[in-house]
Amino acid sequence: MVSEKTIGRLSLYRRLLTGLLDENRRNIFSRELASLAGGTAPQVRRDLMAIGYSGSPSKGYDVADLAESIGSFIDNPGGTFGAIVGAGNLGRAIMAYFEDRRPRLTLVAAFDNDPKKIGSDICGLRCYDIADLEAKASRLGVNLGVITVPADTAQEAADTLVSAGVSGILNFAPVRLRVPDSVYVEHVDLTTSMEKVAYFVRSSATPKAREA
Amino acid sequence: MVSEKTIGRLSLYRRLLTGLLDENRRNIFSRELASLAGGTAPQVRRDLMAIGYSGSPSKGYDVADLAESIGSFIDNPGGTFGAIVGAGNLGRAIMAYFEDRRPRLTLVAAFDNDPKKIGSDICGLRCYDIADLEAKASRLGVNLGVITVPADTAQEAADTLVSAGVSGILNFAPVRLRVPDSVYVEHVDLTTSMEKVAYFVRSSATPKAREA
DNA sequence: TGTTGTGAATCTCTTCACAGCT
DNA sequence: AGCTGTGAAGAGATTCACAACA
Numbered sequence: 001m002v003s004e005k006t007i008g009r010l011s012l013y014r015r016l017l018t019g020l021l022d023e024n025r026r027n028i029f030s031r032e033l034a035s036l037a038g039g040t041a042p043q044v045r046r047d048l049m050a051i052g053y054s055g056s057p058s059k060g061y062d063v064a065d066l067a068e069s070i071g072s073f074i075d076n077p078g079g080t081f082g083a084i085v086g087a088g089n090l091g092r093a094i095m096a097y098f099e100d101r102r103p104r105l106t107l108v109a110a111f112d113n114d115p116k117k118i119g120s121d122i123c124g125l126r127c128y129d130i131a132d133l134e135a136k137a138s139r140l141g142v143n144l145g146v147i148t149v150p151a152d153t154a155q156e157a158a159d160t161l162v163s164a165g166v167s168g169i170l171n172f173a174p175v176r177l178r179v180p181d182s183v184y185v186e187h188v189d190l191t192t193s194m195e196k197v198a199y200f201v202r203s204s205a206t207p208k209a210r211e212a
Numbered sequence: 213m214v215s216e217k218t219i220g221r222l223s224l225y226r227r228l229l230t231g232l233l234d235e236n237r238r239n240i241f242s243r244e245l246a247s248l249a250g251g252t253a254p255q256v257r258r259d260l261m262a263i264g265y266s267g268s269p270s271k272g273y274d275v276a277d278l279a280e281s282i283g284s285f286i287d288n289p290g291g292t293f294g295a296i297v298g299a300g301n302l303g304r305a306i307m308a309y310f311e312d313r314r315p316r317l318t319l320v321a322a323f324d325n326d327p328k329k330i331g332s333d334i335c336g337l338r339c340y341d342i343a344d345l346e347a348k349a350s351r352l353g354v355n356l357g358v359i360t361v362p363a364d365t366a367q368e369a370a371d372t373l374v375s376a377g378v379s380g381i382l383n384f385a386p387v388r389l390r391v392p393d394s395v396y397v398e399h400v401d402l403t404t405s406m407e408k409v410a411y412f413v414r415s416s417a418t419p420k421a422r423e424a
Numbered sequence: 425t426g427t428t429g430t431g432a433a434t435c436t437c438t439t440c441a442c443a444g445c446t
Numbered sequence: 447a448g449c450t451g452t453g454a455a456g457a458g459a460t461t462c463a464c465a466a467c468a
Contacts, residue, residue: 042462
């Protein structure tokens with residue numbers, strides 16, 4: 001009912017709002033939030049309309065309240081528990097990136113097939129044998145998987161995650177995963193992102209700079 | 213004239229096609245390419261129409277020739293030279309990811325402010341002092357910048373890259389960059405990607421799985 | 425006056441459907 | 447028969463423009 005794109009922007013708005021909160025900002029108008037987010041004011045208002053949030057024509061939106069409302073809309077109330085599959089360079093970078101854990105979104109384990117990594121702690125995350133992925137992930141209640149293994153084992157990792165009960169996957173491997181319709185997959189394709197930028201470097205015909 | 217989304221898919225098609233080439237596949241129909249790319253057959257045909265490529269109703273498309281045609285459309289004939297700004301976890305992961313350099317897209321330098329890194333080679337890439345970014349980048353002919361510094365220095369990095377003559381930026385910092393209209397920016401927002409997946413984990417109302 | 429909330433218009437992208445070819 | 451190439455229809459997302467309100 002609420003589009004994928006809107007969810008993405010709401011996530012961004014929340015991050016901007018929490019930043020503003022730290023500076024003790026109380027209220028904000030759609031115009032300014034749009035400018036921070038790199039979008040337009042009507043767009044911001046539409047997005048907030050989608051989650052049924054209302055501001056006031058005189059004060060705009062209440063920063064703290066809006067941030068909270070977005071949170072209660074996009075966060076899973078039961079919590080989201082992620083596992084990283086593949087503790088290589090990229091996997092470790094992701095772990096480090098999310099080390100400041102958000103309350104409703106926590107990484108709970110990493111998996112790899114390298115004996116040197118198995119059993120150790122990486123970026124504060126326990127690394128298990130990938131052979132135990134299905135058992136461990138379902139035991140730990142993992143519902144989100146992050147795939148950072150090479151292309152040739154990505155589909156296998158996805159299948160195992162699905163068997164373990166995961167219903168969302170963030171995939172960094174350069175392969176299109178086949179999963180049941182009930183599982184959501186977000187592809188982050190670094191090669192394509194890079195090649196897109198390279199294309200627009202070439203053609204001076206630059207479109208407006210927008211989100212990925 | 214050709215949309216951003218089409219460019220992204222063309223990049224993916226090319227990668228799939230080069231994979232097929234290694235298996236000595238000669239021809240392919242839009243249906244199969246679509247299935248590999250996670251899209252639809254008419255979509256593939258439209259995308260190829262956009263670059264003026266024609267197949268034959270009997271044989272479909274010639275794998276090698278199509279891969280080459282896509283290349284000559286999206287690659288910069290003069291070459292694309294990228295610099296990584298920020299040699300932290302993520303920056304190093306990106307360097308490792310692109311170590312198998314493509315002929316028309318090469319990373320030529322890394323920049324950081326950590327004295328331990330400056331002067332050393334990381335993943336086969338020389339790391340320079342970020343204070344020398346503008347001078348070094350323009351001397352090396354860098355036209356694409358990859359920003360993997362923390363949020364608070366990302367805008368500064370972008371400004372310097374622009375001064376150095378870069379016209380495309382791949383930004384991993386969780387900030388919306390302000391750049392001149394002539395510069396293309398692609399934002400890869402890991403937090404948002406993660407939160408989007410988390411949202412769809414929650415709502416069993418899953419849309420079709422698509423690209424980022 | 426300056427803002428929000430929103431129907432309507434617009435723009436963009438995708439899918440349909442079929443003529444034309446092999 | 448089965449495919450490609452593509453005009454036309456359809457869906458979706460964004461922007462416009464303005465009523466309602468402080």
